[in-house]
């Protein structure tokens with residue numbers, strides 16, 4: 528059967544393989560349990576501790592869930608939702624942007640509802656690039672940023688981030704001729720997977736380059752509320768944001784509503800119009816019931832991210848200390864939700880790469896991380912650990928990891 532060549536370039540293999548390994552592990556564990564019951568021989572595997580996804584165990588604000596529940600029974604919640612009907616949502620977003628960044632945003636023309644920020648960043652290249660156009664990505668990158676470029680048959684230009692430089696992007700590494708050919712740059716600070724908050728000055732430098740060279744600047748900012756150290760950069764803080772930029776925000780991380788697929792873009796009118804036109808082919812926005820929940824989150828639970836930071840800070844500090852005590856030193860990240868860990872020395876000595884390490888770790892401990900290679904070539908040699916379980920479970924996981932490292 529015909530399948531597009533495009534699919535072979537999507538590069539989702541690392542994540543699919545990690546998923547398969549998890550399923551296989553759970554299956555093996557279940558059969559050992561049955562075996563033990565039948566034979567009396569006890570050789571059980573520890574339960575899976577899945578730290579491979581940034582899908583939080585923390586809960587959304589009650590106000591948001593109640594608003595969704597109350598709106599579910601309304602007939603209009605079941606209908607298709609055209610763009611015009613999203614105005615109350617867009618107005619709530621504009622008011623939030625004014626409170627949060629002091630930015631005057633026009634809800635009519637500069638805001639767009641999204642079915643998750645991943646949807647928006649993945650579709651944007653199709654709206655602004657022609658096949659073969661060059662687009663800059665940070666390396667390591669969030670995988671769907673690359674996926675979006677692949678879907679649009681664009682040409683990725685990778686800007687390596689380096690640990691020694693504190694993961695600061697050095698835009699001067701691109702030659703003047705590279706800048707001349709570039710059409711889009713996709714950035715995101717606070718940064719997944721390096722868990723680095725970043726600085727406003729880094730983004731300001733990107734805005735200056737984008738304006739100078741006529742490049743669209745897309746800033747993916749789902750972690751804007753999850754800086755543990757420093758202040759999260761935002762495109763909306765830059766006075767020129769509407770000249771060349773579009774910024775993506777999400778309800779998934781700040782309000783724990785990931786499964787509800789709610790996000791928005793704020794940006795230059797022509798970019799919002801282009802993305803909206805593209806999305807017109809693809810979806811009918813989210814239900815009004817879900818939008819009611821998003822509005823409630825913005826208006827009634829603005830302090831929610833602060834509570835989350837408190838929890839993530841404790842998880843970060845205790846898990847970092849636990850891993851260090853088990854012989855896996857790390858640099859403490861400045862943003863919530865993830866640890867970005869260089870492979871332990873013993874694994875490097877044994878020639879393991881990020882995927883073979885991840886597979887062996889799962890096999891030996893039941894703890895599943897994400898191989899850094901899944902975030903681009905710059906992620907090779909690293910693992911991402913998501914702090915999405917209670918601190919006691921994380922610490923127990925660290926002990927399992929420590930015992931396994933001893934055996935390596």
Ligand SMILES: Cc1ncc(COP(=O)(O)O)c(C=O)c1O
Nearest residue numbers: 581643644645669719777779790
């Ligand atoms: C950088 C980045 N962008 C987007 C997303 C997805 O967010 P959403 O749930 O809004 O699609 C994630 C999720 O982990 C992310 O890390």
